[in-house]
Amino acid sequence: MTAKVTEFSNNDSIGPEETARQLAKEVEIRRRLAAERPDTFLPELAVALNNLSSALSALGSPNRREEALTDAESEEATVIYRRLAAARQGTFLPDLAASLSNLGNRLSELGRREEALATAQEATEIYRRLAAARPDAFLPNLASSLNNLGGRLSALGRREDALAAAEEATEIYRRLAATRPDASLPELALSLNNLGNRLSDLGRREDALAAALEAADIYRRLAAAQPDAFQRDLAGSLNNLAYVLSVLGRREDALAAVHEATDICRRLAAAQPDAFLPDLAASLNNLIATLNDLGRREDAQPAAEEATNIYRGLAAAQPDAFLPNLAASLNNLGALLSEVGRRDEALAAAQQAVEIGRRRGAARPNAFLPDLAMSLTNLGNRLSALGRREDALAAAQEAVDIRRRLVAARPDAFLPDLASSLNNLGLYLSALGRREEALAAAQEAVAIFAPFFLRLPAAHGQRMAVMASQYVELSESLGVEPDADLLAPVAEAFQKLQDSQEAPDTKS
Numbered sequence: 001m002t003a004k005v006t007e008f009s010n011n012d013s014i015g016p017e018e019t020a021r022q023l024a025k026e027v028e029i030r031r032r033l034a035a036e037r038p039d040t041f042l043p044e045l046a047v048a049l050n051n052l053s054s055a056l057s058a059l060g061s062p063n064r065r066e067e068a069l070t071d072a073e074s075e076e077a078t079v080i081y082r083r084l085a086a087a088r089q090g091t092f093l094p095d096l097a098a099s100l101s102n103l104g105n106r107l108s109e110l111g112r113r114e115e116a117l118a119t120a121q122e123a124t125e126i127y128r129r130l131a132a133a134r135p136d137a138f139l140p141n142l143a144s145s146l147n148n149l150g151g152r153l154s155a156l157g158r159r160e161d162a163l164a165a166a167e168e169a170t171e172i173y174r175r176l177a178a179t180r181p182d183a184s185l186p187e188l189a190l191s192l193n194n195l196g197n198r199l200s201d202l203g204r205r206e207d208a209l210a211a212a213l214e215a216a217d218i219y220r221r222l223a224a225a226q227p228d229a230f231q232r233d234l235a236g237s238l239n240n241l242a243y244v245l246s247v248l249g250r251r252e253d254a255l256a257a258v259h260e261a262t263d264i265c266r267r268l269a270a271a272q273p274d275a276f277l278p279d280l281a282a283s284l285n286n287l288i289a290t291l292n293d294l295g296r297r298e299d300a301q302p303a304a305e306e307a308t309n310i311y312r313g314l315a316a317a318q319p320d321a322f323l324p325n326l327a328a329s330l331n332n333l334g335a336l337l338s339e340v341g342r343r344d345e346a347l348a349a350a351q352q353a354v355e356i357g358r359r360r361g362a363a364r365p366n367a368f369l370p371d372l373a374m375s376l377t378n379l380g381n382r383l384s385a386l387g388r389r390e391d392a393l394a395a396a397q398e399a400v401d402i403r404r405r406l407v408a409a410r411p412d413a414f415l416p417d418l419a420s421s422l423n424n425l426g427l428y429l430s431a432l433g434r435r436e437e438a439l440a441a442a443q444e445a446v447a448i449f450a451p452f453f454l455r456l457p458a459a460h461g462q463r464m465a466v467m468a469s470q471y472v473e474l475s476e477s478l479g480v481e482p483d484a485d486l487l488a489p490v491a492e493a494f495q496k497l498q499d500s501q502e503a504p505d506t507k508s
Contacts (some may be wrong), residue, residue: 023052027073038472042080046095049077050102057106074103097126097141101148108152111366113410117152124149124165143172143187149196154201157412159456170195170211189218189233193240203458205248212241216257216501230277235264239286251294258287281310281325288332293435297339304333308349324371327356331378336383340409350375350382354395373402373417377424384428400425418448423467426474435478442471443483450490457497464490 015466027048034041053073078099084092100417104119124145130138140250169309196211216237238261245254262283284307291300307330310319314322331370334349357372380395403418429438445467453464468490475482 003374020052020055023055027052028429030079040082043092043095044098046077046080046084049073049080049400050099053077053102053106057109061131074099074106077438078103093126094130094138094141097123097130100126104148104152109157109367111364111368113152113155113366113413117149117156120145120149137357139176140171140184140187143169143176143191145190146172150194150198154198156410157416159198159201159459163195163202166191166198185218186230186233187217188223189222189237192218193237196240196244200244200247201459203456203460205244205458209241209244209248212237212244216241231264231268232276233401235261235268235283236280237447238264239283240472242286242290246290246293251290253320255287255290255294256288262287277310278314278322279326281307281314281329283421284310285329285332288336289309292336292339297336301336301340304336308333311458322359323356324368327353327360327371327375330356333376334378334382338382343382347379347382347386350379354379369402369406370414370417373406373421377421380424380428384431389428389431393425393432395500396421396428415448416452417450419445419467420463422448423470426470430474435474437482439471439474439478442467442474443486446471446490447486450486454489454493457493461497465494 027045030041030045030048034045042211050073053488056073059460062360078096081092081096081099100119104116104123107113107116107119112253122143122190127142131142146165146169150169153159153165155160170188173184173188173191177188185411192211196208196215199205199208199211219230219234219237223234238257242254242258242261245251245257256421256508262280262405265276265280265283269280280344284303288300288307291297308326311322311326311329317328330349330353334346334353337343337346337349353375354372357368357375360368361372376395376399380392380399383389383395400418400421403414403421406414407418422441426438426441426445429435429441446464449460449464449467453460468487471488472482
């Protein structure tokens with residue numbers, strides 16, 4: 001019999017901590033049995049290790065969750081399956097692929113993105129070989145693995161490769177859904193949402209909208225037939241749809257979608273708060289962004305306060321799981337409070353977000369330093385709005401320093417963010433009269449970001465325009481000629497982008 005990496009569910013009567021304790025006992029029992037009879041019990045030990053890793057990862061207790069995030073259990077399970085697959089490939093190769101996927105999830109949570117990508121690639125290649133031999137059995141696994149791979153590639157800034165993986169996954173699920181709709185339509189909808197995200201990352205927003213609309217339509221049909229099973233998925237898909245509509249300027253349509261998503265989440269959370277309050281808070285944050293885009297900041301403020309209060313309660317019970325969400329929600333709240341003139345309260349919210357980021361970044365820098373840099377950027381904005389320019393500059397400089405460290409390890413993932421931080425730094429230096437330093441920061445920002453813009457003009461046009469404009473303005477204010485070699489290809493790409501947008505649509 002082949003061992004499986006199984007899903008576990010917490011028993012509400014004993015709670016997640018007790019579930020983890022019981023699984024830990026099961027691991028020790030299986031470990032003793034495997035020592036005496038490895039041929040019989042090693043597979044069961046590997047299953048128990050993967051289940052324990054998942055249970056520990058789901059815990060809110062910092063100490064216990066950090067145990068899972070060392071990836072010890074999932075790595076040991078993978079080592080076991082690698083040995084078993086070497087001896088009996090036909091029996092244990094699928095289990096090795098599943099265990100690699102589990103290990104990749106743990107590595108991703110740790111911020112160890114290159115290692116997470118390597119495990120996702122290996123799992124995908126195994127499933128590809130298995131699906132070639134037995135497509136009916138393993139094509140669904142291959143598609144799922146491709147979606148995971150796309151997420152890992154996207155996290156490392158490899159957007160074109162991420163899109164290719166998402167397209168292949170969606171094509172597989174489309175074929176499966178044509179013959180087995182009951183089993184594969186939910187997976188097709190999930191894959192379409194992933195595809196939409198990848199297309200949006202590349203600036204292909206009309207294509208992203210088509211994918212998001214199809215996903216929402218599928219989930220709407222599924223939820224009509226089985227509301228308990230698919231209402232949550234419908235809400236998530238509507239939130240994705242709202243984002244794409246907003247990016248395309250269809251903000252009223254986006255608001256309708258996000259309102260529907262929030263209403264669904266509110267009903268679900270009223271019935272099962274432990275399960276669905278996180279979904280409600282996330283949907284409220286999407287509602288805030290959409291209302292803000294429409295200039296309805298007074299309407300957005302109550303939603304921001306509600307989302308922050310929800311995350312505050314969740315983080316008090318499960319800090320490891322929800323402190324990052326609380327920090328993000330505090331940043332959103334701070335921005336809204338600042339825009340309605342409540343600047344001291346806005347600063348307090350931003351300071352709290354930075355304090356959370358510092359604690360998390362000190363404990364797990366790979367995972368949380370990017371969040372700290374973002375919070376410091378927001379803090380700089382709040383300080384600047386209060387006229388505290390030196391303090392704003394200090395926050396911006398710290399954000400730049402953090403992102404330089406991140407770039408040293410993962411340039412493709414973090415160079416665009418470094419460019420944005422340098423652009424902000426230039427603004428604060430200029431406001432303090434330090435224009436030569438501001439110009440140097442602005443020029444470096446353009447030089448860093450230009451290659452990304454030239455590769456994907458539609459995706460990066462707005463940010464590039466802001467950076468290039470600031471660089472030119474600072475150059476002119478100092479009587480310095482901007483670097484023509486740097487700006488010429490940028491200007492040419494903008495012209496081509498404008499021409500393509502003005503060209504008539506010849507598609508039937």
